Amino acid sequence: xxxxxxxxxxxxxxxxxxxxxxxxxxxxxxxxxxxxxxxxxxxxxxxxxxxxxxxxxxxxxxxxxxxxxxxxxxxxxxxxxxxxxxxxxxxxxxxxxxxxxxxxxxxxxxxxxxxxxxxxxxxxxxxxxxxxxxxxxxxxxxxxxxxxxxxxxxxxxxxxxxxxxxxxxxxxxxxxxxxxxxxxxxxxxxxxxxxxxxxxxxxxxxxxxxxxxxxxxxxxxxxxxxxxxxxxxxxxxxxxxxxxxxxxxxxxxxxxxxxxxxxxxxxxxxxxxxxxxxxxxxxxxxxxxxxxxxxxxxxxxxxxxxxxxxxxxxxxxxxxxxxxxxxxxxxxxxxxxxxxxxxxxxxxxxxxxxxxxxxxxxxxxxxxxxxxxxxxxxxxxxxxxxxxxxxxxxxxxxxxxxxxxxxxxxxxxxxxxxxxxxxxxxxxxxxxxxxxxxxxxxxxxxxxxxxxxxxxxxxxxxxxxxxxxxxxxxxxxxxxxxxxxxxxxxxxxxxxxxxxxxxxxxxxxxxxxxxxxxxxxxxxxxxxxxxxxxxxxxxxxxxxxxxxxxxxxxxxxxxxxxxxxxxxxxxxxxxxxxxxxxxxxxxxxxxxxxxxxxxxxxxxxxxxxxxxxxxxxxxxxxxxxxxxxxxxxxxxxxxxxxxxxxxxxxxxxxxxxxxxxxxxxxxxxxxxxxx
Numbered sequence: 001x002x003x004x005x006x007x008x009x010x011x012x013x014x015x016x017x018x019x020x021x022x023x024x025x026x027x028x029x030x031x032x033x034x035x036x037x038x039x040x041x042x043x044x045x046x047x048x049x050x051x052x053x054x055x056x057x058x059x060x061x062x063x064x065x066x067x068x069x070x071x072x073x074x075x076x077x078x079x080x081x082x083x084x085x086x087x088x089x090x091x092x093x094x095x096x097x098x099x100x101x102x103x104x105x106x107x108x109x110x111x112x113x114x115x116x117x118x119x120x121x122x123x124x125x126x127x128x129x130x131x132x133x134x135x136x137x138x139x140x141x142x143x144x145x146x147x148x149x150x151x152x153x154x155x156x157x158x159x160x161x162x163x164x165x166x167x168x169x170x171x172x173x174x175x176x177x178x179x180x181x182x183x184x185x186x187x188x189x190x191x192x193x194x195x196x197x198x199x200x201x202x203x204x205x206x207x208x209x210x211x212x213x214x215x216x217x218x219x220x221x222x223x224x225x226x227x228x229x230x231x232x233x234x235x236x237x238x239x240x241x242x243x244x245x246x247x248x249x250x251x252x253x254x255x256x257x258x259x260x261x262x263x264x265x266x267x268x269x270x271x272x273x274x275x276x277x278x279x280x281x282x283x284x285x286x287x288x289x290x291x292x293x294x295x296x297x298x299x300x301x302x303x304x305x306x307x308x309x310x311x312x313x314x315x316x317x318x319x320x321x322x323x324x325x326x327x328x329x330x331x332x333x334x335x336x337x338x339x340x341x342x343x344x345x346x347x348x349x350x351x352x353x354x355x356x357x358x359x360x361x362x363x364x365x366x367x368x369x370x371x372x373x374x375x376x377x378x379x380x381x382x383x384x385x386x387x388x389x390x391x392x393x394x395x396x397x398x399x400x401x402x403x404x405x406x407x408x409x410x411x412x413x414x415x416x417x418x419x420x421x422x423x424x425x426x427x428x429x430x431x432x433x434x435x436x437x438x439x440x441x442x443x444x445x446x447x448x449x450x451x452x453x454x455x456x457x458x459x460x461x462x463x464x465x466x467x468x469x470x471x472x473x474x475x476x477x478x479x480x481x482x483x484x485x486x487x488x489x490x491x492x493x494x495x496x497x498x499x500x501x502x503x504x505x506x507x508x509x510x511x512x513x514x515x516x517x518x519x520x521x522x523x524x525x526x527x528x529x530x531x532x533x534x535x536x537x538x539x540x541x542x543x544x545x546x547x548x549x550x551x552x553x554x555x556x557x558x559x560x561x562x563x564x565x566x567x568x569x570x571x572x573x574x575x576x577x578x579x580x581x582x583x584x585x586x587x588x589x590x591x592x593x594x595x596x597x598x599x600x601x602x603x604x605x606x607x608x609x610x611x612x613x614x615x616x617x618x619x620x621x622x623x624x625x626x627x628x629x630x631x632x633x634x635x636x637x638x639x640x641x642x643x644x645x646x647x648x649x650x651x652x653x654x655x656x657x658x659x660x661x662x663x664x665x666x667x668x669x670x671x672x673x674x675x
Contacts (some may be wrong), residue, residue, distance in 0.1 A: 011037045012049050024061055031067040035074060043080035047087055051079065055091040062100040069095045069103060073110030076117035085118040093198055096213035097205060104209060108216035115195055115220050195221045196231050203238050208247040215242050215253035219260040236269055335364070335372050342376040347385040354380045354388055358395035366402045374403075374411050381415040386424035393419070393430040397437040405442045413450050420454045425463050432458045432469035436476045444480045452484055459491040464500040471495065471506035474513065481517040489514070489526065496530040501539040508534050508545035512552035520557045524565065535573055535589070536582050543582070547589030554593055554604075562593070563604040571611060580620040587615045587626050594634040608634065609642060616650050621660035628654055628663065632670035643674060 015037050018030035034054065038046040054068055072092055076085045092114070095107035199221050202214035218239050225231040239261055242254040338360060342353045357377060361369045377399070380392035396416065400408045416438075419431050435454050439447045458466050471492070477484065492514075496507040511531050515523035534546035554562045567590075574586050590608045612634070615627030631647050638647065651674070654667035 011040045012045075012053065015050075016053070019057070024063065027061075027064055028067055031064055031071065034068070034071040035078060038075065038078040043078065043084070046075075047079045047084055051075070051087050051091065055094070062098075062103055065095055065098060065100070065103045066106050069106040069110045073113035074117075076114055082118040085114055088114055089195075089198055093201065096202060097207065097210040099209060104213045105216070108213050111195070111198070111217060112220045115224060195224060196235070199235065199238070203242070208245075208250050211242060211245060211247070211250045212253040215239070215250070215257045218257065219264050222261065223264045232269075236265070335360075335368070339372070339376050342380060347383070347388055350380065350383060350385070350388045351391050354383075354391040355394075357392065358398050361395075361399060361402055369399075369402050370407065370411075378412065378415045381412075381419065386422070386427050389419060389422065390424070390426045390430040393427070393434040396434045397441045400438065400441040405446050409442065409446050409450060413446075417450060417454065420457050425465065428458070428461060428463065428466050429469055432461075432466050433473075436470065436473040439480070440476055444483055447477075447480060448484060452487060456487060456491060459488075459495065464498070464503055467495060467498070467500075467503050468506055471503065471510060474510045478513055478517050481514065485518055485522075489518075493526065493530060496534075501537075501542050504534070504537065504539070504542045505545040508542060508549060511546075512549040512556060515553060516556045520561060523553075523557070528566075528569075532569055532573060535570070535585055536577070536579075540581065540585075543585040544588075547585055547592065550589045551592045559601040559604040563601060563607050567604070567607040567611070571614075574611065574614070580618070580623050583615065583618060583620075583623050584626050587612060587623070587630050591630040591633055594637040605638065605642075609638065609646060613646060613650055616654060621658075621663050624654065624658065624660070625663045625666040628666040628670050632666075632673050635670070635674045648674065 015030050015033065019027050021027055021030075034050070038050055041050060054072070057064070057068070069092065072088050075088050076082065079085070079087060089111070092107050092111045096104055096111065098104060098107075195217065199214050199217050202210040202217070205211055205214075218235055222232055222235050225235070239254065242250055243258075245251055245254070338353065338356075341349055344350055344353075353376075357373070357380070361373060364373070377392065380388055383389050383392070393416070396412075399412060403411065416431070416434065419427055422428055422431070431454070435451050435458070439451050442451065455470055458470050461467055474492075477488075481488075492507060492510070495503050498504055498507075508531070511523075511527055514527060531546060531549075534542055537543050537546075553566070557566075570586055570590070574583055577583050577586075590611055594605060594608055609631075612627050612630050615623050616631070618624050618627070628651060631651060635643060635647060648671065651667045651671050655664050655671060658664050658667065
């Protein structure tokens with residue numbers, strides 16, 4: 001009811017007034033203030049007025065319904081805690097049955113949030129009613145809950161059942177004579193009782209939307225029904241029924257939540273009851289599924305989508321079974337289904353299997369993987385679809401650990417090597433990544449025999465992406481670089497002049513590592529000229545890549561070598577340069593030698609400072625202020641004599657006499673810092 005004219009009205013009346021607007025944005029903003037309204041109204045008014053009002057508007061626009069579901073997820077403390085949380089469930093149950101998918105999903109999420117909040121609130125309430133402390137044993141708490149004798153006073157069970165609105169006999173059944181924490185069982189019983197009834201109604205709904213939502217509540221509800229064997233058995237039976245539902249959307253929802261449900265099941269139930277549901281989903285063969293689901297499911301997966309999700313979940317079920325010490329059951333029950341999915345006629349299902357392969361292999365262990373899953377892996381590597389082949393290559397390095405390098409080289413490597421000339425760029429790129437990951441695991445002998453020929457082929461690949469995959473990960477070959485340098489390095493040197501600038505930059509970034517592994521003499525004889533040419537590259541990123549490696553080269557080769565052999569060549573490049581950006585790059589590179597406190601010989605320091613002073617007299621202002629900034633950065637590394645005799649006079653002259661305002665500014669800033 002709206003407030004009379006001239007009166008502000010209650011918070012609920014203000015919300016109702018906004019919601020009566022024909023503007024959807026106003027109505028949406030009103031709903032998003034529901035929690036604030038509940039806080040102002042108080043718990044009792046929120047229960048008696050606000051929640052019924054929100055329940056009555058479930059026929060509005062989808063965006064409003066989505067906002068209602070989102071708001072209700074945090075309403076438990078606003079309505080008075082767990083004792084009144086059940087008042088929120090009718091509204092959420094209605095929202096979980098609407099046609100719009102996002103509204104249903106939010107309603108399911110909010111319902112799970114209410115369940116968690118109810119359990120937490122129950123713990124606080126029951127602990128307050130029946131405190132468990134150092135002087136109160138669990139047996140005493142259980143006795144208090146079981147109540148008095150002969151009906152002389154109101155029993156603890158009756159009071160607790162009345163508070164949480166459940167039947168006393170259910171509470172009595174759930175409380176063991178020597179419970180570890182009685183109020184913990186109470187909270188699970190209460191929440192489980194409320195939510196089990198909601199799931200049961202959603203499962204029995206005539207329209208598929210309610211059954212889809214029910215699939216998302218099974219895991220949380222099952223977990224809440226701790227100690228209630230019959231209730232849990234009923235939930236397992238209902239989930240199995242959902243996995244065989246006539247409606248494809250329901251089966252897809254069951255497949256999507258199968259992993260979550262498996263995570264809360266007892267191992268016996270997991271092996272004995274959920275595996276048949278997984279079998280049904282993976283073997284879904286109804287012709288009408290594709291037609292009915294294509295319009296509803298994102299991506300139009302239809303029947304494939306059901307099998308796709310089931311294939312994904314089988315790996316998680318296997319992991320759960322192995323963790324619980326049921327590896328034999330996993331190999332017997334789940335692995336055949338996984339292998340069947342690997343041969344599915346839909347490429348999307350096979351792709352999902354390939355994606356789950358590392359998880360499955362790691363869960364089962366070496367013996368089962370080698371015995372059962374190597375043949376399907378080879379089939380996936382030779383699949384007719386390029387997406388499947390590319391996905392199957394990922395995780396190859398982990399298989400080496402499971403099989404040993406020798407076994408992998410014999411049983412899997414032939415299928416991997418066969419993809420080196422694959423027509424698909426995606427497959428070749430994935431294989432190049434796999435090669436760089438396999439090399440350290442296989443060891444030097446197998447790398448030289450099997451991996452090196454593929455690397456040589458990929459470094460000549462027509463796609464720059466494939467070449468980059470090798471060059472950016474050359475660090476993986478560092479330990480065996482001396483053994484493969486003669487075969488690999490000529491190709492790397494050739495790529496230093498590649499037409500693609502990203503390739504040239506990747507080569508420059510690998511130079512320090514090559515110098516470290518192959519030695520100073522090899523670097524000077526084979527790599528130095530190419531490295532120096534990078535300072536004159538037409539692309540700034542390539543020049544920057546060369547300058548970034550100068551500091552590491554100094555650590556590898558020594559400051560004396562840099563001073564005697566490298567600095568003179570850089571000075572020659574500087575003096576011969578006709579492009580000011582090349583000179584700026586050289587100054588920035590030299591700054592890295594001293595700017596971070598790297599220990600350097602006095603000769604090297606003198607050479608670097610002299611080049612920076614040369615840059616301070618450059619005819620281009622950009623070079624001059626770059627030199628001023630560089631002198632500012634390296635000043636902490638210089639002796640006072642050098643500062644007073646060389647650096648300060650140069651900066652003072654620039655600050656006072658230079659014709660460019662930017663040069664004056666940076667020179668002045670440098671002087672202030674040095675002082």
